[in-house]
Amino acid sequence: MTGLEISGASAADMALFTAWADEEGWNPGDTDRFAFAVADPEGFLLGRVDGKPAACISAVRYGPGFGFIGFYIARPEFRGQGYGIQLWRAGMDRLDGRLVGLDGVVDQQDNYRKSGFLHAWNNVRYEGVPQGSADPGGAGPGVSVVDAATLPFARLAAYDRRFFPEARDAFLAAWTGLPGRTALAAVREGRIEGLGVIRPCSGASRIGPLYAATPGIAAALLHGLAERAGGPVAVDVPDANPAATALVEQLGMAPTFEAARMYTGPAPEVDLAGIYGVTSLELG
Structure with a gap:
């Protein structure tokens, strides 16, 4: 077998990752890679065979104790x-010694279990045009x-911290503020x-994160x-x-894709009842 040369990803490589993910039907955001790069600039790896890009992975470090694989x-x-x-x-x-999370597609979940990952829940993608009233008064x-x-921004970052295991301020600033x-x-x-x-x-345009104290607030934001x-x-x-599943079904959205949230240990303690849509299947 010809050897695999592994290196950190360049900006051009990150665009390649996005194109490959799109071909897999994952529908990544057009500018996600710019936010991803600031989350952990060394966390994206590309494998080449005889100089040709062959495979990619992200292994992003968050804080001192958490990491995420995506x-x-x-390539086929x-x-x-x-x-x-x-x-x-x-x-x-790269993530040795940390609690590691990922969102595993159905056909890879058995392999992830063999690597020590435990199932926590499923993230189900719902798509469509939300039905019903868009009156923001429904939030309460x-x-x-x-x-x-x-x-x-400090208030937004503190709020996000309720729903994620570690602070991710640089990523969040880019994620919420990129053009478009x-x-x-x-x-x-x-x-x-x-x-x-x-x-x-x-x-379909992707919504994530979607955090809310109540279903009514989630509906107002989604609309x-x-x-x-x-x-x-899509969310x-x-x-x-x-409550999140019930809401999107009430709004007439339909499931189109599923991935299992898995961790190498007990799931981190976050305000799961307030998460109506996760931020990203690639970075958590």
Whole structure:
């Protein structure tokens, strides 16, 4: 077997990762790679065979104790030859000693279990044009839906920390502020009670994260974001939050894709009841 040369990804390589993910039907955001790069600039690996790109993976470090695996793709012509597992081991080595999470596609979940990952819940992608009233008053008395860019970023970062195992301020700043995106926040008496971001994709525009204190707030944010898209939207809903599943089904959205959230140990303690849509299947 020809050797696999593994190196850190360049900006051009990151564009390649996105193209490969799109070919796999994952519908990544058009500009996701720019936010990904600032999360952990050394966390993206490319494997080449005889100089030709063959496989990729992301192994992103968050804080001192958490990591996330994503973008695990081997090109079809290089599958079944051991290249993917070499890159997998390189990624996992980079996260050695940390609790590691991933979102595993159905046909790879058994392999992830063999590598020590435990199933936590399923993230189910729902797509469509949300039905029903877009009246923001449905969020409840005293709730206002505002442009998240008008709020102090420190407050947004602190709010995000309730739903994610480690602080990720640089990533969040890029994720919410990149051109072409809309970030909306729900505010009641000065408190943030919801946050949602929508981004353009080659397919349905993706919403994530979608955090909310109540289903009504989640619905108001989802409707507000969908109005900006002007077409179908997609949101990855954790089935561990039954209220989130019930909401998207009530809004007439349909499941189209599923991935298992898995960890190498007990799932981290986060406010799962407030997560109506995860941020990203690639970076958590």
